[in-house]
Amino acid sequence: MWSLPDINRLNEEAVKNATKLNKAVETGFLDGIRIKCDWCDKPAEYTYPWYDVFSETPKGIIGLCEEHDHYFGRPAEGFFTCDDCGKVFITNYTWEYYYTDTEDGDRLCLNCALDRHIEEKENWIASLKELTWEKIRYPPHVIPVKGKHWQKHLEFIGNVELDSYTGAKITGSSSTSSRKDGLNDLRNLVKQALAEHKKCILIMDATYQFAVSIGVYVKK
Ligand SMILES: [Zn+2]
Ligand SMILES: [Zn+2]
Structure with missing residues (x-):
């Protein structure tokens, strides 16, 4: 590797x-x-x-x-x-690729993909109710490890690392972590974000060989 x-x-x-x-x-x-x-x-x-x-x-x-x-x-x-x-x-x-392919067949660098993702109003979460499994399962990968472009627009609240295949939370030590743990952590991060900001957005901000990181971000 x-x-x-x-x-x-x-x-x-x-x-x-x-x-x-x-x-x-x-x-x-x-x-x-x-x-x-x-x-x-x-x-x-x-x-x-x-x-x-x-x-x-x-x-x-x-x-x-x-x-x-x-x-x-x-x-x-x-x-x-x-x-x-x-x-x-x-x-x-x-292992991490620096592009995403859109449904329309466009290939975008992660920086342009981030710009598109945050421009789309429906990607933003204004209440806990809007934190659906769909939103959690498929946030687009638009920030690379060590990427800096997002700092122009966003502020980082926190992230959860999940197994790419099972969706289970990766803790490094616990063998009892599950998909539910990751979900709860994300829920708490969103709650924390919404306490001080009107809305927040989920972004896949790293992909590793067997894991992904999902981060919660707010507007700067
Ligand atoms: Zn040639
Ligand atoms: Zn680009």
Whole structure:
């Protein structure tokens, strides 16, 4: 299993490199060398800066020839193009994927998916009665581990970690935890959120190999 790289260090390096990368996308040359296709060695006809969901700075360049452009993916294997912001992203560093597919067939980076999720009025919970099993079972995964985009809009109240398959709460020690425990914890977090705020929203804010985290958030 891979571990998440040091996101802060990665971003610092990316900021240093950003001007160079942007220029390379413009000219087709990086450090004086013509950018080649990532799949064969032909000169790249298409160059794409790629991003991750952790910052606004490009992390690298994908070079593709006429034949391999969009041949193994959009535009290449291991990457995707977000249908909302139009940028090219790396699909994942760990088990966690940085996109969600909508019912309409759009593929969105988690940041754009978060924006859509919180814009939708019906996703917000204004009373405990509205905390249905449907809402708990299927909050969309729109915040990655170590993600920061949500901090622009939301405040974190608390989270519960559940087994991805059974829905049982993960406690680390107790073997008697059940789906009901997780539900009760979420109920308490929602109660806590609504005591001070008009409404709150559930968000899947991490996916691991066998577990997910469901967080309760309020508007900033
Ligand atoms: Zn090629
Ligand atoms: Zn996007």
